[in-house]
Amino acid sequence: MSDHRTPNTGRHPDPAADTAVYKVEGIGSAHCQGVVTDAVGAIADVTAVTVEIGTGLVTVTTRTEADEAFDALVAGAVDAAGYDFTGRVPA
Secondary structure, three states: EEEEOOOOOOOOOOOOOEEEEEEEEEEEEOOHHHHHHHHHHOOEEEEEEEEEOOOOOEEEEOOOOOHHHHHHHHHHHHHHHOOOOEEOOOO
């Protein structure tokens, strides 16, 4: 089961946006899914977040380049939400 939530930014997603997939440990319920979605969705320029229960795969779409600095922002948001960020995985 996956959930796709788009933060309410009032803007349409940019077709040239960048997407990255991350692995997060501990996402075993809809509650966990929502917490991680909200935490990552609060990062500036994030236009969409999809979190998969069980696999812990978090797909993030951003209007900026998903580079190492962006990865660090995602890691910080996930850690602050109380989950274990394990890093980027191949899309």
